[in-house]
Amino acid sequence: MSWAITGTGAVASIGQDADEVFDALCAGVSGRAPLRGFDRRAFRTAHAYEIDDRPADGTDVPSRATAWLLRAVAEALRDAGLDEDLSSTPVIVGTGLRELRSVELRWCEDAEFDLGGLHFGTALRERFGATWTYTISNACSASLHALAMGSDLLTAGTAEAVVVAGVDSITASMFGLLDRVQLDPPDRVRPFDQNRRGTLMGDGAAAVVLTREDHPAARRARGRLRAASMNCDAAHPTAPDPAGIAQAIRLAHEQAGIKADDIDLILLHGTGTSLNDEAEATALGDVFGGGIGRPLMTAVKSMTGHTSGGSGLLGLIVAARALAERRVPPTIALDTPAGVAGQFRFATGPTPPEETERLRIAQVDAFGFGGVNAVAIVEGVAA
Amino acid sequence: MTSASDTVVTGVGLALPGARDAADLLRTTREPAEPVDPGTLLGRRGLRYKDRATQLALCAARDVLRSSGLLPADGEGGLTVPGDTVGVAVSSNLGNLDTVCEVASAIGTETTSHISPMALPNASSNVIASSVAMQHGLRGPNLMFCNGPTSGLDAVYWAATLVAAGRCDRAVVIGVETANPVVEGLLGEAAERLLDGAVALVIEGEAAARARGVRPLAALGAYTRRESVRAAVERVLPEGRPAPGIWLTSQEKPPAPGTPGFPDAPRHDPTGAFGRADGALGVLQCAAAVARFGSHPTGTALITTGEDTDDAVAGLLLHPAREEHP
Numbered sequence: 001m002s003w004a005i006t007g008t009g010a011v012a013s014i015g016q017d018a019d020e021v022f023d024a025l026c027a028g029v030s031g032r033a034p035l036r037g038f039d040r041r042a043f044r045t046a047h048a049y050e051i052d053d054r055p056a057d058g059t060d061v062p063s064r065a066t067a068w069l070l071r072a073v074a075e076a077l078r079d080a081g082l083d084e085d086l087s088s089t090p091v092i093v094g095t096g097l098r099e100l101r102s103v104e105l106r107w108c109e110d111a112e113f114d115l116g117g118l119h120f121g122t123a124l125r126e127r128f129g130a131t132w133t134y135t136i137s138n139a140c141s142a143s144l145h146a147l148a149m150g151s152d153l154l155t156a157g158t159a160e161a162v163v164v165a166g167v168d169s170i171t172a173s174m175f176g177l178l179d180r181v182q183l184d185p186p187d188r189v190r191p192f193d194q195n196r197r198g199t200l201m202g203d204g205a206a207a208v209v210l211t212r213e214d215h216p217a218a219r220r221a222r223g224r225l226r227a228a229s230m231n232c233d234a235a236h237p238t239a240p241d242p243a244g245i246a247q248a249i250r251l252a253h254e255q256a257g258i259k260a261d262d263i264d265l266i267l268l269h270g271t272g273t274s275l276n277d278e279a280e281a282t283a284l285g286d287v288f289g290g291g292i293g294r295p296l297m298t299a300v301k302s303m304t305g306h307t308s309g310g311s312g313l314l315g316l317i318v319a320a321r322a323l324a325e326r327r328v329p330p331t332i333a334l335d336t337p338a339g340v341a342g343q344f345r346f347a348t349g350p351t352p353p354e355e356t357e358r359l360r361i362a363q364v365d366a367f368g369f370g371g372v373n374a375v376a377i378v379e380g381v382a383a
Numbered sequence: 384m385t386s387a388s389d390t391v392v393t394g395v396g397l398a399l400p401g402a403r404d405a406a407d408l409l410r411t412t413r414e415p416a417e418p419v420d421p422g423t424l425l426g427r428r429g430l431r432y433k434d435r436a437t438q439l440a441l442c443a444a445r446d447v448l449r450s451s452g453l454l455p456a457d458g459e460g461g462l463t464v465p466g467d468t469v470g471v472a473v474s475s476n477l478g479n480l481d482t483v484c485e486v487a488s489a490i491g492t493e494t495t496s497h498i499s500p501m502a503l504p505n506a507s508s509n510v511i512a513s514s515v516a517m518q519h520g521l522r523g524p525n526l527m528f529c530n531g532p533t534s535g536l537d538a539v540y541w542a543a544t545l546v547a548a549g550r551c552d553r554a555v556v557i558g559v560e561t562a563n564p565v566v567e568g569l570l571g572e573a574a575e576r577l578l579d580g581a582v583a584l585v586i587e588g589e590a591a592a593r594a595r596g597v598r599p600l601a602a603l604g605a606y607t608r609r610e611s612v613r614a615a616v617e618r619v620l621p622e623g624r625p626a627p628g629i630w631l632t633s634q635e636k637p638p639a640p641g642t643p644g645f646p647d648a649p650r651h652d653p654t655g656a657f658g659r660a661d662g663a664l665g666v667l668q669c670a671a672a673v674a675r676f677g678s679h680p681t682g683t684a685l686i687t688t689g690e691d692t693d694d695a696v697a698g699l700l701l702h703p704a705r706e707e708h709p
Contacts, residue, residue, distance in 0.1 A: 028526075038490075039491075041493070041494070042490050042493070042494045042495060043490075043494070043495055043566050044495065049560075087610075096507060096508070096509075097507075097508070098508060098529055100480075100483050100508070103480060103483060103484065103569070104483060104484065104487040106569070107487065107488060107565070107568070107569070108484070108487050108488050108491045115476075115569060115570065116531065116693070116694065118529070118531070119474065119476070119529055119530050119531040119534075119694075121530060121531055121694035121695060122531070122626060125610075125694045126695075127696065128470040131608055131609055131610045131692075131694070131695040132608050132695075133530075133608070133694070133695065134530050134537060135528075135530045135531070136526055136527060136528055136529070136530070136682070137508035137527045137528075137529040138509050138526060138527055139507050139508075139513075142509075145524075145526060148524075148550075149526075149544075152544055152545070152547075152548040152550070153544075155548060156544065156547060156548065171483065171487070171506075172486075172487040172490050173482070173483045173484075173486035173487045173490070173506045174506050174507070176487070176490040176498060177486060177494045177495075177498065177500065177502060177503040177506050178503075179495045179505075180495045180498055180500045181500045181503055182495070182497075230524040230525075230550070231467065231522055231523065231524065231525075232471070232513065232516045232521065232522050232523065232524070232525035233522070234466060234513075234516040234517050234520050234521055234522045235517065235518075236517070237504040237510070237513065237514070237517070238503060238504055241675055244522070247522075287414040288707075294562070313580070323545045350596065368507075368509070368512070369504060369507040369509065369510075370504070370507065370509050370510060370512065370513020370514070370516070370517075370525065371513060371516070371525075372509060372512075372513060372525050
């Protein structure tokens with residue numbers, strides 16, 4: 001398959017739109033900051049990668065995730081040269097935590113929040129007139145699951161264009177539970193580093209417009225989606241299974257009609273937890289075998305934090321930009337890769353031109369709680 | 384590539400208070416019944432840290448896997464098909480709100496040292512769908528729909544879409560909601576007016592069902608998600624045809640019989656017997672439609688979920704399996 005990625009939009013701790021986010025990533029800028037959203041005295045964890053757009057210090061308001069989502073979708077439509085009328089266009093939103101932060105605010109602080117806003121269809125209808133909308137809650141790989149679903153609608157001929165998005169804002173319950181289970185809470189996300197201590201959450205949203213190749217907007221494609229796989233480990237509630245991950249990667253390669261050797265760049269899931277990084281590294285080692293040192297790899301959560309449900313699609317946007325602009329964001333805070341990752345070729349600084357010249361096909365990984373895996377394959381377009 | 388309309392229903396599973404078999408879904412009034420007890424049904428092992436929505440879903444999942452022949456009916460042995468040919472699509476809007484609110488509230492008054500780390504999986508809304516997969520080794524696509532009032536019907540449609548796209552041969556669909564103090568407080572509804580149960584279907588490719596010698600119970604027809612009940616009905620039943628044998632709708636004020644633009648068919652609302660069903664509604668309605676086909680083997684079932692005041696209304700046609708359908 002081959003669908004045109006005709007427009008992109010993003011917002012994260014490090015930037016207000018896709019250009020800003022990509023430039024910040026390439027410059028190695030981190031969104032890490034002291035925790036601002038919650039009362040610090042309740043947590044051992046002292047840092048997060050937040051979008052701190054709350055009205056004032058110590059106050060929080062409902063529906064911030066919804067606002068980021070709408071902004072990312074509007075940007076993607078503008079970028080694709082399309083108007084904001086989505087009355088006949090499917091919109092699929094992948095999220096780990098929906099508007100659960102707003103539910104917490106209502107439950108704990110009596111904030112005004114109608115449960116109709118817990119899923120994103122209500123806001124998408126108000127802003128874009130969209131009624132063909134889906135909110136799926138698929139943990140940290142939600143937005144790549146949404147991408148796979150969107151591609152199925154194009155394949156079936158049900159739609160000519162789809163909007164796919166991902167969003168998450170940090171909830172107190174998830175931030176608190178991670179704080180509780182991580183022995184020595186980390187002060188930064190250090191994917192694949194020997195001294196990594198765990199993950200820290202980040203806020204963010206991402207959106208893309210995906211169209212058939214014969215759609216007028218496809219002329220300005222930023223890249224092409226060649227595959228989006230999904231499967232489930234069916235093994236453990238929170239620990240990922242290397243066999244399930246390897247299978248998801250193989251499914252994606254098969255769907256794209258490529259071999260592991262054809263992959264030039266990998267946007268790693270890389271959350272900075274021992275279990276996650278090890279499982280991903282083992283799975284990649286299994287699929288790529290002796291060729292594991294060939295593709296360039298990077299883990300942008302080292303700069304955005306773990307943006308949960310939105311992270312996979314952000315990775316897709318970064319991959320398409322990297323291939324088109326021939327710039328690859330580095331993995332920061334990585335001193336000594338651990339275990340199998342010692343054989344990986346990480347982007348750690350500016351990528352030399354002779355290296356970026358040959359980048360054509362990228363793989364984007366996303367894995368989530370419950371063993372839900374999704375992997376996308378992106379083909380670049382010449383800038 | 385098959386189309387979503389080449390998919391059929393090959394099983395119905397229930398974990399509802401006072402419902403022994405699918406025919407009970409045609410009741411219209413609430414009868415006194417004990418809450419479903421997952422510990423008795425499944426055994427207590429492994430249920431301890433699972434939230435009630437997950438426990439109820441596991442009950443309905445086992446029931447539907449047995450009724451569809453994907454698990455041996457006598458309970459001996461595992462799946463009768465490879466695990467990677469089975470997907471999962473669960474719908475629940477309120478399932479883990481108790482965990483989220485209780486943990487947030489505990490952190491607000493104490494520190495994180497006072498919360499149980501065992502709540503971590505339940506803080507992720509997809510815990511229900513992944514737990515079902517884990518219990519039975521279902522390694523196909525695993526989707527958790529939290530899509531508001533239409534969510535259950537949307538999950539049924541997407542199960543069919545996954546099959547049509549060739550991502551799996553069949554998918555277990557589950558709609559589940561629970562009644563607990565958090566849900567009661569947030570909805571402002573008393574527990575006795577809320578569904579506390581789960582309903583499951585198996586949606587399967589017609590050819591795959593035939594290949595394993597299973598008789599379909601119903602066939603999926605047109606689906607849509609539109610701005611109003613009228614628009615949804617118009618889309619799945621152009622010019623009112625084929626005239627449905629039954630219309631499942633749970634609108635608070637459905638249009639009077641004979642109102643132009645709406646089918647003049649008998650109506651059925653299973654929430655009268657089982658309570659406000661939220662994300663489980665669409666699955667409950669489909670199961671009730673299948674039950675009706677058991678006693679009325681001709682005539683389609685029109686299903687709509689959602690009100691004109693909601694973000695959208697979903698519509699789906701189900702055909703009795705033996706009837707020729709376009």
